[in-house]
Amino acid sequence: MSEERSLNFIEEIVEEDIREGKHGGRVLTRFPPEPNGYLHIGHAKSICLNFGLANKYGGKTNLRFDDTNPVKEDTEYVDSIKADVKWLGFDWAEELYASDYFDKLYEFAVELIKKGLAYVDDSTAEEIAAQKGTPTEPGVGNAYRNRSVEENLQLFAEMKDGKYADGEKVLRAKVDLASPNMHLRDPLMYRIRHAHHHRTGDKWCIYPMYDFAHGQSDAIEEITHSVCTLEFIPHRALYDWFIEKLDLFDSHQYEFARLNMTYTVMSKRKLLQLVDEGHVEDWDDPRMPTISGMRRRGYPAAAIREFCERIGVAKRENMIDLSLLEFCVREQLNKSAWRRMAVLDPIKLVITDYPEDKTEIFSVENNPEAEGGDGKRDIPFSREVWIEREDFMEVPPKKFFRLGVGLMVRLKGAYIVKCHDFVKDADGNVTEVHCTHIPESQSGNDTSGINVKGTIHWVSVPHAKTAEVRQYERLFKVEDPSNEDGDFKEYLNPDSLQIIETAYIEPDLMNAEAGTAIQFMRKGYFTLDKHSTADKLVFNRTVTLKDGWGFKG
Numbered sequence: 001m002s003e004e005r006s007l008n009f010i011e012e013i014v015e016e017d018i019r020e021g022k023h024g025g026r027v028l029t030r031f032p033p034e035p036n037g038y039l040h041i042g043h044a045k046s047i048c049l050n051f052g053l054a055n056k057y058g059g060k061t062n063l064r065f066d067d068t069n070p071v072k073e074d075t076e077y078v079d080s081i082k083a084d085v086k087w088l089g090f091d092w093a094e095e096l097y098a099s100d101y102f103d104k105l106y107e108f109a110v111e112l113i114k115k116g117l118a119y120v121d122d123s124t125a126e127e128i129a130a131q132k133g134t135p136t137e138p139g140v141g142n143a144y145r146n147r148s149v150e151e152n153l154q155l156f157a158e159m160k161d162g163k164y165a166d167g168e169k170v171l172r173a174k175v176d177l178a179s180p181n182m183h184l185r186d187p188l189m190y191r192i193r194h195a196h197h198h199r200t201g202d203k204w205c206i207y208p209m210y211d212f213a214h215g216q217s218d219a220i221e222e223i224t225h226s227v228c229t230l231e232f233i234p235h236r237a238l239y240d241w242f243i244e245k246l247d248l249f250d251s252h253q254y255e256f257a258r259l260n261m262t263y264t265v266m267s268k269r270k271l272l273q274l275v276d277e278g279h280v281e282d283w284d285d286p287r288m289p290t291i292s293g294m295r296r297r298g299y300p301a302a303a304i305r306e307f308c309e310r311i312g313v314a315k316r317e318n319m320i321d322l323s324l325l326e327f328c329v330r331e332q333l334n335k336s337a338w339r340r341m342a343v344l345d346p347i348k349l350v351i352t353d354y355p356e357d358k359t360e361i362f363s364v365e366n367n368p369e370a371e372g373g374d375g376k377r378d379i380p381f382s383r384e385v386w387i388e389r390e391d392f393m394e395v396p397p398k399k400f401f402r403l404g405v406g407l408m409v410r411l412k413g414a415y416i417v418k419c420h421d422f423v424k425d426a427d428g429n430v431t432e433v434h435c436t437h438i439p440e441s442q443s444g445n446d447t448s449g450i451n452v453k454g455t456i457h458w459v460s461v462p463h464a465k466t467a468e469v470r471q472y473e474r475l476f477k478v479e480d481p482s483n484e485d486g487d488f489k490e491y492l493n494p495d496s497l498q499i500i501e502t503a504y505i506e507p508d509l510m511n512a513e514a515g516t517a518i519q520f521m522r523k524g525y526f527t528l529d530k531h532s533t534a535d536k537l538v539f540n541r542t543v544t545l546k547d548g549w550g551f552k553g
């Protein structure tokens with residue numbers, strides 16, 4: 001849990017409303033994803049905010065699919081969104097769909113036509129754009145704007161009945177062509193789309209625009225606080241206009257700054273390109289900023305919630321450092337992850353004075369940081385062990401507290417060993433490191449009186465199991481790929497995935513379970529990948545142990 005923090009500006013608004021008894025002190029928020037892609041960390045911020053408000057003030061949150069655009073939407077996305085929200089730890093009051101309101105929205109449109117506040121326009125999209133004016137020049141009306149109520153009612157009914165082709169006509173709100181707010185210059189309410197909808201099938205060939213669907217959906221559900229991102233500020237006047245003219249429940253829109261994060265992109269359109277063009281494996285590739293990718297990579301839901309809490313809710317856009325998210329992940333995992341030994345870049349260490357046929361079993365704590373060590377597991381030890389290549393140096397520099405001829409180190413949970421020799425192959429690569437051990441130095445029972453500065457991890461050669469290990473780096477080479485010249489994909493990091501085909505792991509790792517975090521000692525936090533099988537274990541590196549980029553939480 002994070003320390004007490006002051007209220008964010010939306011909480012202040014909600015508290016004020018509760019004090020004033022607005023809506024009877026009731027709080028109902030909604031999270032309104034468009035099911036046209038998988039959720040990303042930016043959506044997590046919106047989810048934590050919306051559900052967080054409801055939890056804090058005894059309210060509820062609806063999950064509403066904003067499915068008014070039939071062309072890009074799909075039930076696959078609906079299912080993934082539900083799974084992601086649940087995994088983040090939130091329960092919605094009702095699962096709703098804007099498409100459920102299509103009949104109601106149609107009635108609202110008819111009502112506005114009857115009030116002389118909406119009209120059918122036969123102009124092309126280009127003509128409408130040209131007539132709209134510019135921010136400094138007012139728009140101009142056209143002849144369609146003066147159509148009679150009767151004619152509008154008939155044409156709108158014909159649009160609905162499929163009499164016209166896509167783009168032939170639109171329904172527009174009659175607001176104010178001279179408004180300084182371009183969104184009020186007779187915005188579109190309906191367009192014709194002869195397209196199959198993932199829920200309503202072929203029932204409709206006219207679909208409401210976002211501006212006509214969103215606020216009306218909020219009002220139908222009696223949403224008290226409709227929270228969205230800053231780009232909707234200019235839409236707010238229209239949101240209020242429709243609600244006022246239709247005399248609906250007075251939902252209100254409040255805007256906060258969207259989350260932007262370094263070294264990634266955050267728009268579903270761009271993420272879809274990465275998937276479709278094969279730059280990543282799928283939406284849940286562990287390098288993706290998607291919630292499903294982060295889950296697969298091993299980020300705990302609690303770390304994502306903590307991250308959203310720490311970044312707060314701002315009124316101005318900014319760029320959050322990816323390192324902050326990684327910091328939150330480490331902080332969570334350090335508390336809970338069991339420690340295991342895995343050698344990723346192996347070299348053989350032979351203990352020349354240890355009997356060839358001997359095996360000892362050492363019992364080592366699962367997590368020394370946890371109270372009571374969180375239980376123990378058995379680790380077999382023998383004459384030959386794998387160690388990391390980087391833990392030996394032919395010509396060790398001063399203060400190298402690992403191995404080199406004449407140097408001593410502790411093998412974690414086992415003995416202190418002293419190096420006396422090494423073997424090279426014809427190419428000059430070191431293939432074996434030879435040591436003797438100090439029998440009295442056994443961990444937990446050390447009477448040797450010898451102090452060594454370094455402890456290294458190892459895996460017994462005859463007992464070692466193997467696994468593939470996938471190490472991930474930043475997906476992009478630059479902080480803000482969307483803001484660079486040219487295509488954002490030119491800035492993909494070619495080294496964002498490094499695969500180690502064969503790493504040696506201690507035998508207990510065969511019991512690892514998907515979704516459980518494990519610390520490979522000195523190497524990072526890892527978790528089993530979903531493609532892992534009993535025959536071939538695959539581990540994803542969740543995050544390194546330390547930040548390599550100088551970030552301090």
Ligand code: ATP
Nearest residue numbers: 032033034042043045046228229258259266267268
């Ligand atoms: P994208 O541009 O990535 O496709 P979107 O805004 O079109 O995102 P929606 O499905 O419409 O995606 O968003 C659902 C909710 O999540 C909206 O209320 C939206 O404002 C919010 N949201 C989307 N992206 C972010 C972000 N980066 N930070 C905070 N909230 C976001």
Ligand code: MG
Nearest residue numbers: 033034036066
């Ligand atoms: Mg959207």
